[in-house]
Amino acid sequence: RHLVGRPLRRLCLSTRSFSQLQSVTEADLAHFAKILPPSAILSTLSPSSVPSSELEPFNNDWMNKYHGKSTTVLKPRTTQEVSAIVKHCNERRIGIVPQGGNTGLVGGGVPVKDELIVSLANMTNVRSFDDASGILVADAGCILQSLSDYLAPQDHIVPLDLGAKGSCQIGGNVSTNAGGLRLLRYGSLHGSVLGLEVVLPDGTILDQLTTLRKDNTGYDLKQLFIGAEGTLGIVTGVSILTAPAPQASNNVMLALPTFDNVLPLYKAVKRQLSEILSAFEFIDRRAYDLAVKHGQGRALDDSEVEGAECFVLVETSGSSREHDEEKLNKLLESLMGSEPSLINTGVLATSPAQFSSLWAIREGLTEAMSKEGKAYKYDISVPLHKFKEVIDTTREHIKSRGLLREGAVRHVVGYGHVGDGNLHLNVVADAYTPEIEACLEPFVYELVSKYSGSISAEHGIGVMKTHALPYSKNAVSIDWMKKIKHLFDPNGIMNPGKVLEL
Numbered sequence: 001r002h003l004v005g006r007p008l009r010r011l012c013l014s015t016r017s018f019s020q021l022q023s024v025t026e027a028d029l030a031h032f033a034k035i036l037p038p039s040a041i042l043s044t045l046s047p048s049s050v051p052s053s054e055l056e057p058f059n060n061d062w063m064n065k066y067h068g069k070s071t072t073v074l075k076p077r078t079t080q081e082v083s084a085i086v087k088h089c090n091e092r093r094i095g096i097v098p099q100g101g102n103t104g105l106v107g108g109g110v111p112v113k114d115e116l117i118v119s120l121a122n123m124t125n126v127r128s129f130d131d132a133s134g135i136l137v138a139d140a141g142c143i144l145q146s147l148s149d150y151l152a153p154q155d156h157i158v159p160l161d162l163g164a165k166g167s168c169q170i171g172g173n174v175s176t177n178a179g180g181l182r183l184l185r186y187g188s189l190h191g192s193v194l195g196l197e198v199v200l201p202d203g204t205i206l207d208q209l210t211t212l213r214k215d216n217t218g219y220d221l222k223q224l225f226i227g228a229e230g231t232l233g234i235v236t237g238v239s240i241l242t243a244p245a246p247q248a249s250n251n252v253m254l255a256l257p258t259f260d261n262v263l264p265l266y267k268a269v270k271r272q273l274s275e276i277l278s279a280f281e282f283i284d285r286r287a288y289d290l291a292v293k294h295g296q297g298r299a300l301d302d303s304e305v306e307g308a309e310c311f312v313l314v315e316t317s318g319s320s321r322e323h324d325e326e327k328l329n330k331l332l333e334s335l336m337g338s339e340p341s342l343i344n345t346g347v348l349a350t351s352p353a354q355f356s357s358l359w360a361i362r363e364g365l366t367e368a369m370s371k372e373g374k375a376y377k378y379d380i381s382v383p384l385h386k387f388k389e390v391i392d393t394t395r396e397h398i399k400s401r402g403l404l405r406e407g408a409v410r411h412v413v414g415y416g417h418v419g420d421g422n423l424h425l426n427v428v429a430d431a432y433t434p435e436i437e438a439c440l441e442p443f444v445y446e447l448v449s450k451y452s453g454s455i456s457a458e459h460g461i462g463v464m465k466t467h468a469l470p471y472s473k474n475a476v477s478i479d480w481m482k483k484i485k486h487l488f489d490p491n492g493i494m495n496p497g498k499v500l501e502l
């Protein structure tokens with residue numbers, strides 16, 4: 001583990017700097033026009049010139065924190081088109097930003113400068129689905145929700161669920177190795193992704209789109225692209241093992257008098273619900289209040305939230321409604337009956353509408369933070385028993401710097417995926433300012449490092465955390481990451497400035 005101030009060994013392989021990359025020119029556009037129809041080229045350059053406002057959604061990230069200056073967005077429809085675009089960019093040394101739904105939270109999907117944006121939005125075909133094996137092969141641009149909708153009548157689900165499902169793409173999910181709300185049950189994409197098709201930085205198509213559960217034929221190259229955040233190539237196709245749709249799903253929002261009860265509760269829930277437990281999500285009181293303030297889901301009654309320091313949303317997914325409800329009811333009875341009780345109260349969804357409404361509170365937290373102000377988001381892995389300490393210590397630190405006040409930081413809140421040891425520490429401010437950032441960083445990263453945690457549990461490094469990578473990766477690991485980057489992308493065109501510092 002690296003602590004602050006520890007000097008990093010100078011690395012022999014540096015990634016290429018931006019000065020070696022070229023801007024898109026009108027001549028490049030003329031070349032792209034031979035590959036793509038006019039409707040697939042959006043550029044502020046002539047001859048296909050569109051107003052720069054049309055490029056805004058591509059140049060700005062979901063939080064409106066990171067801003068690029070790209071002049072051109074291309075929207076290929078096929079892998080061959082992606083390959084032809086990338087080949088040209090490599091020859092011309094034009095930087096490329098692969099973009100999915102642009103819901104990433106670390107600035108990885110928008111240009112640092114004026115790189116070309118390659119949007120996968122036009123690659124939306126399901127290529128195949130086998131309802132016996134459950135294996136789905138889809139274009140990278142398929143929106144997560146569309147894949148869920150496609151699978152529903154076939155009694156299967158994507159083994160991944162997150163609040164951004166209506167916009168994020170499966171290629172983006174794979175490229176960020178998104179975790180989400182049900183990792184506890186279905187595991188990471190490193191396990192469920194069976195194959196990938198990737199356009200490498202020289203335009204070569206790497207076809208590893210296998211549909212095999214078992215394939216021990218040497219190095220598993222696809223794993224390199226899972227979580228590579230578009231720095232090693234553009235994912236164009238994904239083969240993924242989907243899960244049988246649960247025949248019965250239930251959820252319950254538990255109100256806890258103190259954070260100290262979260263861990264014992266988690267142990268009790270795991271013991272009693274066992275194989276039907278599919279989510280165990282933590283929401284602190286401030287986060288809950290903000291969700292309610294910004295209209296996410298239906299608020300619990302006052303009596304249900306009174307005295308609650310935090311909440312836990314538990315979901316079960318199983319194959320028999322009676323059996324699952326019996327287990328859940330027994331759990332609630334034992335929790336309420338124990339002395340002292342681990343929970344104040346529990347709100348059990350009794351209809352599909354209530355089920356969705358409870359989830360909406362949890363899934364709406366990200367949006368609530370953004371509606372409230374500008375959120376500094378720290379997506380960290382720390383030991384479970386340290387969740388509250390990290391939130392409180394950060395709040396105290398901000399307070400000690402005189403920044404917990406109107407006009408600066410308004411809230412320090414936490415929520416996250418308890419089962420995955422993943423806390424989302426959110427510092428909600430009036431504006432993104434250098435002063436607040438300097439107060440938070442490296443403070444938060446040092447705290448994480450102290451607990452041997454990870455500075456990025458599931459959102460990735462993007463552009464936000466390149467400088468902080470040494471807090472979670474040692475010098476030898478970073479050295480090998482640079483070697484791998486150089487091997488795949490010697491000209492440094494693929495998502496420059498992301499993951500690894502330039």
Ligand code: FAD
Binds near residue numbers: 097101
């Ligand atoms: P983008 O934002 O477009 O891109 C993200 C990164 O992947 C960029 O570096 C980009 O260059 C790269 N990329 C995108 N597509 C490709 C491709 N085809 N080939 C190569 N590189 C590509 N994350 C979680 O892990 N868990 C959550 O629970 C979660 N919830 C969220 C809830 C909300 C409301 C929001 C806004 C975000 C959430 N996220 C969560 C963040 C998460 O990273 C993204 O939502 C999602 O995985 C990104 O997909 P995307 O298609 O939007 O990718």
Ligand code: MLT
Binds near residue numbers: 163180365379416
């Ligand atoms: C979540 O768990 O809600 C997401 O990772 C997004 C966020 O951190 O806000």
Ligand code: ZN
Binds near residue numbers: 180416458
């Ligand atoms: Zn999350």
